Amino acid sequence: MRLVLLGLFSILLGACGGIPLRGTGDLGLVIERASGHVTLVNTSSRQPYARIGGLGDLSHASVVYSRDARYAFVFGRDGGLTKIDLLEARIVKRVMQSGNAIGGSISQDGRIVVAQNYTPGGIKAFDAETLELLSEVPAEYAPGRFSKVVGLADVPGNKFAYALFDGGEIWVSDFSEPKKPVTKRYPAGLQPYDGLVTPDGRHYLAGLFGEDGVALLDLWQPEKGARKILEKYGRGEEKLPVFKMPHLRGWSVAAGRAWLPAIGRHEVLVADAATWKETGRVAVKGQPVFVMASPDGRQIWVNFAFPDNGWVQVIDTLSGQVVQTLQPGKAVLHMEFTPRGEAVWLSARDDNRVVIHDTKSFRNLGSFAADAPSGIFFTSRAARIGF
Amino acid sequence: MRLVLLGLFSILLGACGGIPLRGTGDLGLVIERASGHVTLVNTSSRQPYARIGGLGDLSHASVVYSRDARYAFVFGRDGGLTKIDLLEARIVKRVMQSGNAIGGSISQDGRIVVAQNYTPGGIKAFDAETLELLSEVPAEYAPGRFSKVVGLADVPGNKFAYALFDGGEIWVSDFSEPKKPVTKRYPAGLQPYDGLVTPDGRHYLAGLFGEDGVALLDLWQPEKGARKILEKYGRGEEKLPVFKMPHLRGWSVAAGRAWLPAIGRHEVLVADAATWKETGRVAVKGQPVFVMASPDGRQIWVNFAFPDNGWVQVIDTLSGQVVQTLQPGKAVLHMEFTPRGEAVWLSARDDNRVVIHDTKSFRNLGSFAADAPSGIFFTSRAARIGF
Numbered sequence: 001m002r003l004v005l006l007g008l009f010s011i012l013l014g015a016c017g018g019i020p021l022r023g024t025g026d027l028g029l030v031i032e033r034a035s036g037h038v039t040l041v042n043t044s045s046r047q048p049y050a051r052i053g054g055l056g057d058l059s060h061a062s063v064v065y066s067r068d069a070r071y072a073f074v075f076g077r078d079g080g081l082t083k084i085d086l087l088e089a090r091i092v093k094r095v096m097q098s099g100n101a102i103g104g105s106i107s108q109d110g111r112i113v114v115a116q117n118y119t120p121g122g123i124k125a126f127d128a129e130t131l132e133l134l135s136e137v138p139a140e141y142a143p144g145r146f147s148k149v150v151g152l153a154d155v156p157g158n159k160f161a162y163a164l165f166d167g168g169e170i171w172v173s174d175f176s177e178p179k180k181p182v183t184k185r186y187p188a189g190l191q192p193y194d195g196l197v198t199p200d201g202r203h204y205l206a207g208l209f210g211e212d213g214v215a216l217l218d219l220w221q222p223e224k225g226a227r228k229i230l231e232k233y234g235r236g237e238e239k240l241p242v243f244k245m246p247h248l249r250g251w252s253v254a255a256g257r258a259w260l261p262a263i264g265r266h267e268v269l270v271a272d273a274a275t276w277k278e279t280g281r282v283a284v285k286g287q288p289v290f291v292m293a294s295p296d297g298r299q300i301w302v303n304f305a306f307p308d309n310g311w312v313q314v315i316d317t318l319s320g321q322v323v324q325t326l327q328p329g330k331a332v333l334h335m336e337f338t339p340r341g342e343a344v345w346l347s348a349r350d351d352n353r354v355v356i357h358d359t360k361s362f363r364n365l366g367s368f369a370a371d372a373p374s375g376i377f378f379t380s381r382a383a384r385i386g387f
Numbered sequence: 388m389r390l391v392l393l394g395l396f397s398i399l400l401g402a403c404g405g406i407p408l409r410g411t412g413d414l415g416l417v418i419e420r421a422s423g424h425v426t427l428v429n430t431s432s433r434q435p436y437a438r439i440g441g442l443g444d445l446s447h448a449s450v451v452y453s454r455d456a457r458y459a460f461v462f463g464r465d466g467g468l469t470k471i472d473l474l475e476a477r478i479v480k481r482v483m484q485s486g487n488a489i490g491g492s493i494s495q496d497g498r499i500v501v502a503q504n505y506t507p508g509g510i511k512a513f514d515a516e517t518l519e520l521l522s523e524v525p526a527e528y529a530p531g532r533f534s535k536v537v538g539l540a541d542v543p544g545n546k547f548a549y550a551l552f553d554g555g556e557i558w559v560s561d562f563s564e565p566k567k568p569v570t571k572r573y574p575a576g577l578q579p580y581d582g583l584v585t586p587d588g589r590h591y592l593a594g595l596f597g598e599d600g601v602a603l604l605d606l607w608q609p610e611k612g613a614r615k616i617l618e619k620y621g622r623g624e625e626k627l628p629v630f631k632m633p634h635l636r637g638w639s640v641a642a643g644r645a646w647l648p649a650i651g652r653h654e655v656l657v658a659d660a661a662t663w664k665e666t667g668r669v670a671v672k673g674q675p676v677f678v679m680a681s682p683d684g685r686q687i688w689v690n691f692a693f694p695d696n697g698w699v700q701v702i703d704t705l706s707g708q709v710v711q712t713l714q715p716g717k718a719v720l721h722m723e724f725t726p727r728g729e730a731v732w733l734s735a736r737d738d739n740r741v742v743i744h745d746t747k748s749f750r751n752l753g754s755f756a757a758d759a760p761s762g763i764f765f766t767s768r769a770a771r772i773g774f
Contacts, residue, residue, distance in 0.1 A: 019408060022457065023411040023455030023473075024410040024455070025452070027455075044454055069412025070408075070410025088408070109727075110431065156683045156728060202642075274643060295772065297587045340543075340771070341543065342496045360543075382726070383412065383727060385728070
């Protein structure tokens with residue numbers, strides 16, 4: 001009797017006593033790329049609270065969140081798709097969805113998770129609850145020819161926009177009927193290598209590797225087709241050595257202007273976000289990788305490619321000037337603002353640390369150990385379009 | 388022995404077994420104004436999951452959320468400030484902070500909750516954890532003369548902007564030191580009656596009751612002072628009967644334009660959000676109250692004052708045309724979009740129902756009973772500036 005009761009107690013304690021009740025609005029996840037781990041973090045306490053392993057190859061890994069901000073979907077480089085419960089701090093489910101993948105997204109209604117794949121090229125849609133495969137769209141741009149898919153982003157109406165590197169096209173797939181997606185195709189240019197959606201979900205932009213310029217598709221008027229903007233954007237006349245192609249997903253629209261990493265140059269480009277014409281350039285310390293606006297659009301934080309990846313600079317969008325230069329740590333790979341922007345978290349890979357800075361005073365607010373940290377993703381992404 | 392064990396079981400079950408683990412990203416709260424209740428809701432299941440009473444006078448009540456999206460702070464008309472735990476579905480703490488209040492806000496870092504008061508006029512800052520009073524700023528605009536405070540909104544840097552109805556000023560208080568707020572004053576115009584902050588937290592706008600026009604303060608350059616924009620905004624030359632002063636908090640900025648309820652007219656005004664010049668008007672079914680943009684800025688949803696408060700119209704921001712006219716229920720008082728905008732929830736007070744519509748197809752997605760519902764507030768507000 002006593003043993004049975006003790007057993008019952010253990011079950012009760014195990015099922016609930018060990019898991020604190022907590023809101024999920026201030027949680028997040030740090031990718032530890034080298035070892036296939038993720039560290040779960042709290043942006044209120046500015047501390048990690050759990051660590052989970054067994055996630056495979058996490059180089060270039062990205063994360064989206066369920067609409068209740070409880071579950072993270074981690075897309076690994078090796079095609080692994082892992083669903084993590086932030087409350088129970090455990091892997092709920094893991095599927096190998098392809099052999100070679102590069103990120104994913106979640107539908108506006110939160111019901112469909114979509115992964116984009118290099119090999120075999122295409123996208124696959126999964127039920128966000130069960131990770132059951134619902135449908136796939138092979139990126140067959142010509143009979144028998146399949147393209148790598150890049151730049152996948154969710155857009156309103158349970159649609160996803162993405163670009164075909166080999167096919168030179170932007171595709172928009174409508175998953176209103178999750179098992180019967182309907183896809184439309186738009187010629188874009190030579191070798192789109194990444195893409196992004198503006199914060200309002202209206203414009204899809206794809207950077208071109210095979211030619212200078214950026215392809216722009218107005219998703220409110222897709223029938224007009226993609227057009228070329230920023231025609232000098234790229235390596236330009238002089239072919240410069242490029243240490244790392246910048247992440248387009250790092251592009252920012254703030255204060256009515258787009259802030260873009262120049263390719264191969266120590267510059268951030270500024271363009272009018274209505275006309276998409278270049279209006280200025282800001283000299284910075286290295287080749288920019290991520291160019292990220294604070295949530296209020298007042299600051300642009302910039303990190304750099306090797307050998308300048310120990311520096312971070314901050315541009316004030318009102319004056320257009322660099323107002324701060326920091327050395328947060330060695331090899332700063334990624335930055336993430338807290339939901340309302342009072343702080344920014346930075347991954348210093350070669351210091352094995354995540355470092356936190358105040359965005360007003362720029363002072364260091366703390367740090368914690370992480371094993372070769374790269375991407376940082378907070379749950380506030382659950383409520384936003386275009387990831 | 389058996390009784391003791393049963394007792395222990397009950398405690399364990401009560402403390403944890405009864406409270407399901409859940410993310411808080413898809414939760415929210417509906418104000419039931421007549422009876423002092425709130426109904427807790429889930430935007431994934433589209434259903435209520437709990438109901439809490441004892442909140443006092445909830446006419447004109449408003450709500451902000453803690454940064455972990457677990458706690459709601461409800462500001463009642465009678466000066467009551469109530470902290471609700473959405474997970475345990477209970478009141479954590481309740482204080483009567485004044486005799487006559489009109490809403491509140493929460494600081495960028497989530498540590499300070501501020502209430503704005505009519506009587507005695509001023510704002511009071513509370514610790515978000517304990518509701519302990521930290522400091523207050525009496526709205527004493529001239530020796531011995533205190534003003535009603537309206538239009539309180541949080542702005543970056545742990546500041547709050549608000550307007551003094553009797554004092555004719557906009558004040559900005561910096562709570563970087565929560566017990567020693569520092570306040571700056573800007574002349575605004577005659578009788579500001581409400582205010583709002585643009586979604587980026589940059590511009591504070593106060594509508595004027597005593598004269599036509601709107602006072603605009605650029606919070607990035609406050610030293611330039613407030614200036615008057617939209618100089619015909621108000622009751623204008625012909626003094627029209629106004630059934631209900633529109634809520635400025637309902638103002639929207641979408642697709643580069645501001646969409647405003649005309650006062651006393653069956654129109655929505657459109658202004659360029661860069662120059663603040665009026666660029667057009669859209670004829671609608673009644674006197675608009677809330678003019679709210681969907682999260683992607685593609686749609687503007689409009690409800691109306693009596694006798695047209697059974698109607699709701701939708702304006703497409705690309706064409707500038709009304710594209711849908713709905714009758715969701717009797718006396719539609721408020722609307723709230725789901726975080727990524729796939730649905731909108733509407734309070735139909737005189738039907739005692741909350742009604743949910745799809746924003747793409749406009750079809751009814753469901754409804755549930757609530758006692759004279761008014762404001763609807765989702766936890767995604769926790770991650771946004773300017774509430």
